[in-house]
Amino acid sequence: MISVAEDAGAAVSVTPSRGTSLLPAVALTIDVVVLTVAMIAAYIGRNTPFFGALRQQHLPEITPIIGISWLILLWGYDLYSRETFEPASDELRRLCEASFISGGLVVVGNYLAHHQLSRAFFMLAYGIGLVGLVLGRLALRTFLHASRSRGHFMKRVVIAGGSDQVDEVAAVFRRESWVGYEVLGALTPTGVGATRGGVRSLGRIDDLVSAVVTSGTDILCIAGGAGVSATALREVMWQLEPYGVQIAVAPTMTDIAADRVRMRPIGGLPLVLMDPARWADSSSGAKRAFDVVVTSLILFAMSPVLAVAAWRIRRFDGGPIMYRQRRIGLGGQPFDCLKFRTMVVGAETMKAALEAEHGSDGMLFKLKDDPRVTKPGAWLRKYSIDELPQLFNVLRGDMSLVGPRPQVDAEVAMYDNGMARRLNVRPGMTGLWQVSGRSDLSYEDARRLDIYYVDNWSLGQDLSILRRTVRAVFAGHGAY
Template identity: 40%
Template sequence: MEESMRPSSPPPGEDLPPIDLRLGTGRPARSLRVVGGRDGAAPVRPAMAWERRYRAWVVLTDVLCALVVIGIATVLIGGPGRVDEPHALGTLGAVLVALLASRAWDIRVLAEPTDEFRRLGRALLAAAVVVAFGGLLAGALEVQPWVFYVVPAVALVLFPERYLLRRLLHRARARGECLLPVMAAGHPSTVADLVERTRVASHVGWRVEAVCTPAGSGDHGEVSGVPVIGRLDDLAEHVRRGGYRIVAVTPDQYWTPSRLQRLAWDLESTGAELVVAPVLMEVAGPRLNVSGVLGMPLLRVTAPSFSGGKRHVKEIVDRIGAALLLLLAAPLMVLIATAIRVGDGGPVIYRQRRVGRDGDTFTMYKFRTMVVGADRVRDALRGGNEGAGPLFKMRSDPRVTRVGALLRRYSLDELPQLFNVVSGRMSLVGPRPPLPEETAQYAPEVHRRLLVKPGLTGLWQVSGRSELSWEESVRLDLRYVEDWSLALDVAILWKTVRAVLYGRGAY
C-alpha cells in the first residue's frame, strides 16, 4: 500500500533468504564524499554501501529467475531433443532490456515499493509487446507461447522474488539498519510528528538524525530525542556539511514560496533529496496532483469518490470474491460449526446489529466465540475494559470459550461475514463495522467512516487490530475513506493474509 500504512516487520521465525545486508548499515559518516561532474555539472552523491549491495542482489535474482523460467520453458515448448534457442534468447533479452529501460533497478525506484512494482509490471508488459512484434516481423507464429505463457510466467516469479527481498529489507530496517539519514526542518511540533512517524514506519527507511527549527537550539535542545543543530536560515549549510540524504521540510510559517525555492537551489549541489510535507498531512494517494497554473506549482486535492465506475467494480469484485471464498471455506466452516456445537451445545452463529453505510443498520453474522448470554454480563466487566475509546475489549475476556479463543486469534470467527458481503451490506475491504452505541459517541468528523460500507478487513486489520488506540483506529479508517482506490484494496487484502496467519493484535 502505498507503503504509507503501519509497518509490518516479519514476526520471529519467518523464513527469508539468507542475504547479508549488514555492509554499510551503521550510522553514516557525517562527511559527504562528492563525485564531481564534468563541465561544471552538479556533484552526485554516491550510493550508500547497503544500497549498492541491495541493488546487486535484486539484479542478480531477477536475472537468475528469468534464466530459470525461460530455460524450463525452452524445454517444455521445444519438446524432447529440440531447443528453441532464438526465441529463448530473444525473450530473455527483451525482459532484461525492458527492466533496464524502465529503470526497474534504479536505487530510488527500489526505495519506493509502489513505484518498484509499477515499473516491474510495465517492464514485463513492454517485454511481451517486443517479443510479439519481433515474432510478427520475423513471420514466426510459434512466438505466441513465449508472449502469452513465458513472459507471464516470468512475472509470476519476479513479483514474489521482489517481495521477498523487500521483506528482508524491512526486517533489516526494523533492526535499525539500511536507513537513510534525514534532516528535518520546520516547526518543532510538526517535526516531532514526522520523527514519530519515521520510527513507527521503519520500513520506509528514514532515520531523522538532526533537526533545524526557526529558533534553533535556543528554545529546543532536541525534538523527540533528535538534536536540534541549527536554525532554518542555515539549513542548506548544515546539509552540505552533514551529508544527509533527505531533507524533510515540515509546515512552518517561515517557509514562504521564495524561501523554499531558494532552499531547492541551495541543495542542488549537495545531492540531497528535498521532500516537502503538505499541510494536508492525512490526504494522499490518487487525490493529490501537482500541476502548473499561471507559472505556479499547485497541489490539487480532488474530492473523495463515493460512487462511479470504480465503485461499481469494487461492488462486483466484492460479491464475486465473497461467493468464491465461501465455496473455498465451506469445509472449514462446517468443521468450525461442529466444534462450536460440540463445545457447549449453544448456537453456532452470533447475530449482532451493526451500523453500515449512511448510518443504516444491518445484522452482522459471526461464529459465536463467547458463552451464551455474554452480552448480559458485559456491564459487570466494565472495570476490566481495555478497549480504546467507545470500544469494549478485554485481552483475557472470561466470556470467551476455548474454541472461541482459537477462532479469534486467526479471525476465523469472521468468516460468516462473507454472507454480509454477498448480500451487499458489507465490503471485503472497508472501515470496521461499528456498534450503534459506538456511533452515538462519535465526534462529527468520525461520522465520515459511515460514508462507505464497512469491511471484512481494512487498514485497522493490517495495522494491529485490537492493539491500536482509538485515535489511531479512527485515523486509519478516515484515511481509507478519503484516499480509497482499487490498488489500496488489493494491498490491504494482500497484507490481511499475513496479519491473519500471525494473529497479531487479535483478542
C-alpha cells in the same frame, strides 16, 4: 535569513548511506544472470523436437545481441540508479515498458534485415526473460524492505518545520519503517529542545544549511511551518548541491493513496493535485456483485466449520448459539449483526464493571484475558470463526466483505467528523485495521486506518485486504 557556516564543507564527507550505493550493481547482476539464463533456455528450448526442425542457423549470433540490447534499454530507462529503489517507484512499469520496446525493436530489426527469427525462440526468450526480470526485482525489493525494517540500507533524514508538523512527518517515517528513512533530528523556528513527539532538535531553521551539512544527512524534508519561501528554498538547494543532499517537500495532507495524487508543474510551480475521496465508488454494483458471489462460495466451503462451531457452543453450556447485536451500518441505518456466541450468557451486564476496573476509551473496549469468554469462544475468536455468521449479513446487504467494522449506537454517538466518514460505506467483516494488527492496535491507529480505507477505496485494495486477512486469521495474532 538562512545561512551556512564557512567551514561546513570540511565538516562531513559526502557519501551515500552505507549499502545503498551497492543496490544498482546488485540489480544489474541479477538482470544479467536472468537474461543469460533466458537466452540459453530459449536457445535450448527451440532446438527440442517439440518445436520442429530448426530452419535457420543464426540463433547463436543473434542471442547475445538480443540480451545486450535488452540490458541497454533497461539502462536507458534509468533502472540502475539509486532513485529506482526509492519508495513508490514505478520500477516495474518502466521495466515492462523497456522489455516490450526491446521486443518490438527485435521484430522490426529482423523484418528490415530480412531475417526470419524463430518465433518459438522469440516467445521463449522474452517470456522467460520478462518473468525472470520482474521476479528478480520483486525479490530484491522484498529483501530491501525487510532489511530497512531491521534498520539497514537507511537514508538519514532531517525534518525542518513547525514542531507539530515535524512530529506528523516523523511518525509516518517511523510507522512505515520499510521506506528506510531514519530521522536524525529536527530544525524548528525556535530550535529549543526536542519536539513533543521526541524528535531531537538540531537547531533553528535560520541555520538550516549549516545544520544539514554538519549532521551528514541524505535528505532534507521541508514540512509545514518551516516558513521557507520559494526563493529561499531555491537558495538552499543551490547551497546543498555540493553535498549530495536531496530535498523533499512534505505537504500538510497525509493518508492519501498514491493513485489519488498527481503532480502538475505550472509555470515552474509544482502543484500537487489530489483527487476527491472515493467512498461513493464503494457502493457500486461491481462491489456488491463481488460480495454476493464470493460470500456464497465461502459459505459453501465453510459449512462444515459452521456446523462444528455451533455444536461446540451448544455442548459447552447449552446456551444460544448465535449472538445478535444492534449495530450501525451504511448511512447510520441500524441492523442486527450476527456472531457465534463466544461469551457467557449475560456478558453485557458485566461490561460496565469491567470497564470501571480496567478502564476504557469508550470505543475499543477489549480485554486480552476477558473473564466472560468461554473455552470454545477463545478458540472461535483466535481464528475469527465467531465472525462467520456475518456472511449472512453480507448476503442481506447489511455488510460487505471488506469495510470498517460495524459499531454500536453508543460508539457511533461519540464520532467526530472524521470517524463519521465510516458511515459512508457498508461496514465489513474485515478491514484495513484488522489486517494491520487487529486488537493490538491503539484506537488512534484503528481510526486512521478506517478513515484511510473510506477515502481511498478501490476494489484492488479490497482484494489485498482479503488476501492479508487469510494470513492474519491463520496466524491468530492480535485476536482476543
